[in-house]
Amino acid sequence: MTRSPTVLVVGGGATGAGVARDLARRGIDVALVDRGGLGSGTSGRSHGLLHSGARYAESDPVGAEECIEENHVIREIAGECVRDTGGLFVELAADDPAYFDAKRAACEDVGIPTTVLDAAAVRERVPDIAPDVERAMAVPDGVVYPSRLVAANAAAVEANGGTVHPHAPLEALTVEDGRVLAATIGGRVDATFEPAFVVNAAGAWAGDVAAMAGVDVEMAPARGAMVAVDHGALGPVLNRCREPEDGDIVLPHADEVVLGTTSVPVDDPDEYERADWERARCVEECAAMLPAVADAEVTRTWWGVRPLYAPDEADTDRRGISRGFFALDHADDGVANLASVVGGKLTTYRRMAEATADLVADHLGVDEPSTTADATLPGADDPDRLDAFADRYDARNPSDANLYDAAR
Template sequence: MSVPTDVLVIGGGATGVGVARDLAMRGVDVVLAERDGLSGGTTGRSHGLLHSGARYAEADADGAAACIAENRVLREIAGDCLRDTGGYFVQLPGDDPDYFAAKRDACRDLGIEVDVRSGSAAREAIPELSPEIERVMRVPDAVAYPSRLVAATAQSARDHGAAIHTDAPVTDLHGDADTAADGATDETITAASIGGTVDDRIVADHIVNATGAWAGECAALAGIDLKMSPTRGVMVAVENEGLDTVLNRCREPADGDIVVPHENQVVLGTTSVAVDDPDEYPQPERAIERMIDECAAMVPALDGREPARTYWGVRPLYDPTAAGEGARAISRDFFLLDNEERDDTEGFTSIVGGKLTTHRRMAEAVADHVCERLGVDAACRTADNPLPGHDDPAVLDELVREFDAGSPADRDVTGA
């Protein structure tokens, strides 16, 4: 059976459900298909840090500005999908003081709130910090619970008429070819075969590929060559009830430089190693030990702790230059790829790259683009409307279970 819709969104991570929500709020008929449960890919395997932008301020002003803007939006609409902890960038002996100063100045230039404190003042507030810490800067970082954020966004999309399908893998994409007078052939992607719980053919005016690290595989179903540059990272959760502030090591991004607190655990991360296959890649035990060793430099009580849980994720990075400069050199920004402009394939758009913090902005960019293609004149409203259940953790966790959105990133919080 063929099911018609305006837009099919493939992928049920933060960006995919964000696109579905945005389009549905503009009156567009939307179907979303996810091969697993929601947040089953990169979103649910992140460290769950809501960036203030400080991590990128001195190196990527535009990316940092986007982070602080979305940080403020999500604080208004996401409620208990977040935890307002604040964050410290900490300088240890051997860390470059000029790097600290450059980050501080860049944050101030971008309007990111910064409060520089001595090491002793920081330890008065957070006794768990190492006595070796020389100084810190406090920034408005926070913790995001990805499972809750995705489930609440999906419920909002559904409240506005979107159909959300989990366990519904797209198995094929179909198109119609038209030959122009000059002999050129344009392909229009018009339909998708979906298995699992749907087992139907979805016929859409436009298809959005929001599959993250798997965007290349999804695009290949439409005959489109899209080369991703995914990197793997490990997160290690250990029991710790004292620390209640996000910690970042104030140095060039490296392994083991982020500590993200939950109620009774902290999540330590992360590595960044290029992989060829986002489903199959090495997971060396030494990387887990390295996370604990490196983060213990900031919080000595972590030294020797046994992991409570460990999980790996793959970042959906895209390198348009294919420069091969190394995994950490690839931009964390997002890219909207219109395949009509790239290779004469109409009706198909991919959204790649980006961060959990900026997922709503990414979705807005996609929705703007799709609405222009469809001739829909409606503005984005996602920044002004709180998410369903935002003020009730029990409701949020019930939505997590309903959408099968439970993920390793916050399993200790949601219980799903």
């Protein structure tokens, strides 16, 4: 069987689903495929933080500004895909107060609202915070439920005339005379697609997809561990206010908190070690902020792989690699109808999608602008409908598995 969508998007995480949604809203015939359930790569194996941008304010002000802008957008369009927790950047006695002051100044420069709380005010917000807390900075962090977010974007694709195909792996690309002529799709689809354009949104696997077309996309994936423990009393997200390190974030998730994370380079995003020391490290370091988690029951543990793009990057643990995103036009590499979108963060998925869709629309001669920042996602105000979408696209993944456990 042969199908001919105008655009084939490979990769059904948040960014790929976002690209397909954006294109479909512009009236472009689009098909979205993923080798597994939607969000089963990086999106559904994250800690689910909705960044305020404060984490990157001093090291990457452009990325931080993108985060705070998209933070506002996601809250507007995604409804029950988001939990508005707020966040605190916590300074403990061992932490450098100059770092705290520099981060707050950088947040102000970028436009991230902050409020400084003294130790007593922090304890009022988080009664079981560490006894050596000095102060904290309140920022508009939140928690995202990736399963709902990805599935709602996929539902928007279908509502605008596109098609969505989970469990439909890309098996091969046929390239002739500098163009992708065909894509062999297996699994539930088992068909050949002949698209006018292909978008590679495969995240940590983007290098593998690009290689099928004879193009180099230099990914530098890094694994990170997340540990969920039984602790239902936490209100805001807690961030350790120090240089990024293992175990410096605690996120409230329903009746659990999620402790994270580590950063360890991997060669293969499918085959990598899940080390016990990473679990222990997350618990030990996060317990410095929230001591009760040291003895709390571990309810689940999972790893994700960050889709870092780093040509010529030698960073040993990959923490220093930019979390910015890149929309790569492979016309520059000799394949005129292929683009890759790499890097980025869950919080900026919609902006990544818009930039990529703009590139595709330009190639196709489509003048319709992006409208995704102003359009509410399907089911945004109905958690039951969102969860039904997650079932439809097999999008229930480790990041928010307890959301469904609690509902049963």
